[in-house]
Amino acid sequence: MVNDTIAAIATAPGEGGVAILRVSGELSEAIMRSAFRPARGYKKGKIESHRMYYGHLVDADGGKLDEVMAVLMRGPKSYTLEDVLEISCHGGRAAIRRALRRVLELGARGAEPGEFTRRAFENGRIDLTQAEAVMSLISAGSDAAYRAGMRQLEGGVSAFVKECRTLLLAVMARIEAANDFPEEIDEPAEAREAASEARKIAERLRGRADAKAAKIVREGVSVVLAGKPNVGKSSLMNALLGSERAIVTEIAGTTRDVLTESMTLNGIRYTLSDTAGRRETGDLVEAIGVKRAEDAAKSADVVLMVLDAERGPDEEDERLLRERDERYIVVWNKSDVGEAKPESLGEAIEVSAKTGEGMDALIRAIEAKGGSAGEDGGLLTEERHIALALRAADSLTMAADALDMGQPLDMASADLWDAIRYLGEITGEDATETLITEIFANFCVGK
Ligand SMILES: Nc1nc2c(ncn2[C@@H]2O[C@H](COP(=O)(O)OP(=O)(O)OP(=O)(O)O)[C@@H](O)[C@H]2O)c(=O)[nH]1
Numbered sequence: 001m002v003n004d005t006i007a008a009i010a011t012a013p014g015e016g017g018v019a020i021l022r023v024s025g026e027l028s029e030a031i032m033r034s035a036f037r038p039a040r041g042y043k044k045g046k047i048e049s050h051r052m053y054y055g056h057l058v059d060a061d062g063g064k065l066d067e068v069m070a071v072l073m074r075g076p077k078s079y080t081l082e083d084v085l086e087i088s089c090h091g092g093r094a095a096i097r098r099a100l101r102r103v104l105e106l107g108a109r110g111a112e113p114g115e116f117t118r119r120a121f122e123n124g125r126i127d128l129t130q131a132e133a134v135m136s137l138i139s140a141g142s143d144a145a146y147r148a149g150m151r152q153l154e155g156g157v158s159a160f161v162k163e164c165r166t167l168l169l170a171v172m173a174r175i176e177a178a179n180d181f182p183e184e185i186d187e188p189a190e191a192r193e194a195a196s197e198a199r200k201i202a203e204r205l206r207g208r209a210d211a212k213a214a215k216i217v218r219e220g221v222s223v224v225l226a227g228k229p230n231v232g233k234s235s236l237m238n239a240l241l242g243s244e245r246a247i248v249t250e251i252a253g254t255t256r257d258v259l260t261e262s263m264t265l266n267g268i269r270y271t272l273s274d275t276a277g278r279r280e281t282g283d284l285v286e287a288i289g290v291k292r293a294e295d296a297a298k299s300a301d302v303v304l305m306v307l308d309a310e311r312g313p314d315e316e317d318e319r320l321l322r323e324r325d326e327r328y329i330v331v332w333n334k335s336d337v338g339e340a341k342p343e344s345l346g347e348a349i350e351v352s353a354k355t356g357e358g359m360d361a362l363i364r365a366i367e368a369k370g371g372s373a374g375e376d377g378g379l380l381t382e383e384r385h386i387a388l389a390l391r392a393a394d395s396l397t398m399a400a401d402a403l404d405m406g407q408p409l410d411m412a413s414a415d416l417w418d419a420i421r422y423l424g425e426i427t428g429e430d431a432t433e434t435l436i437t438e439i440f441a442n443f444c445v446g447k
């Protein structure tokens with residue numbers, strides 16, 4: 001298959017010191033020769049692969065467009081396995097647009113989102129999980145997400161899936177042999193053995209497909225501060241963030257809108273949302289804020305129900321406390337001025353947003369409630385991988401059940417083939433064109 005030559009700006013849009021223009025395809029070298037003039041020429045007229053040249057980007061008449069560095073990476077030693085040209089230009093919007101235009105003039109076409117990575121996948125340098133890892137790494141906002149992305153890029157997920165697939169193929173081979181040579185093989189014993197193998201593989205798959213832990217790695221944990229007006233939600237938000245982000249006043253009803261900020265604890269991202277104090281109100285704006293506060297609490301992973309220790313609980317607090325479920329942490333704020341909380345309300349944490357007392361305990365409670373990202377080793381973190389691994393595990397369980405019930409061997413083998421196909425879809429071996437297009441469409445241009 002002959003690919004055309006594609007080009008895109010690989011760096012983020014906006015102003016920056018340097019921006020990188022990337023080209024991939026067989027015109028790369030010709031484009032470099034026309035659009036770039038090296039300050040000291042090329043030795044014997046040859047462009048050395050993987051060598052940075054200093055010089056100028058020039059237009060068709062040889063006029064200087066920018067002062068740049070250019071490198072040609074001849075395939076297959078390149079990101080896409082094709083000839084790749086990268087030009088580092090000055091990062092202004094106009095400068096980079098001119099550079100791109102020049103390269104397009106010379107026969108390249110603008111790349112689709114993710115097209116460079118798609119070529120790396122289609123040319124066989126990486127599998128689908130590794131291509132997806134490129135995207136995860138680009139969007140990783142926490143250490144946990146970054147580590148998971150790196151592990152996936154290095155082939156950790158592929159290795160695990162391929163290992164399961166190989167084990168499964170061995171089970172298949174067993175069953176086929178028993179089917180083909182019934183006289184020589186003890187069928188029931190063989191079926192029992194195959195069922196137990198299939199169950200073991202299903203367990204391994206389920207063990208690595210923890211959807212909750214994966215969501216924590218990818219998206220982090222959402223924490224909402226809820227409660228009546230004036231109990232100190234905004235003050236607590238500021239104390240947790242370590243900055244005066246939210247407005248605090250002694251007036252009840254200060255916070256109107258939902259205010260969201262993130263922080264990182266032990267490599268995991270927590271998004272904190274301060275909300276309007278919950279009360280009946282005739283004020284239209286405040287009423288909308290209260291509605292938003294209710295919605296935010298409903299969808300949060302963790303809710304900090306804040307109470308005022310100075311005033312003690314009233315009917316309104318008790319009404320709010322009745323909404324409590326396992327996501328809630330009850331927090332008595334203003335412990336510096338307030339009495340201890342009544343035992344009747346159950347487990348609670350006492351803090352003072354003002355003095356910082358109790359904040360460590362609160363942070364530990366948030367971490368415990370939010371859940372952990374699980375063991376780092378080989379965890380599946382993409383939703384797509386988890387869904388397919390679980391489907392494969394279910395097919396395996398069905399196959400094992402059929403085998404244990406003494407059903408004909410070829411009944412089980414249909415389920416086993418399904419499982420093998422699901423696993424192949426994870427790495428891309430059995431993925432359809434539509435699926436692949438869908439995955440790459442979520443990429444950014446230039447990657
Ligand atoms: N003594 C003491 N006062 C506090 C503490 N936390 C908050 N306050 C005071 O309580 C008042 C209300 O604080 P906010 O943080 O604005 O309360 P809120 O819950 O966000 O209020 P709304 O936005 O109106 O819902 C302010 O005057 C704060 O200074 C605390 O730990 N100790």
Ligand SMILES: [Mg+2]
Nearest residue numbers: 233234254255
């Ligand atoms: Mg507030």
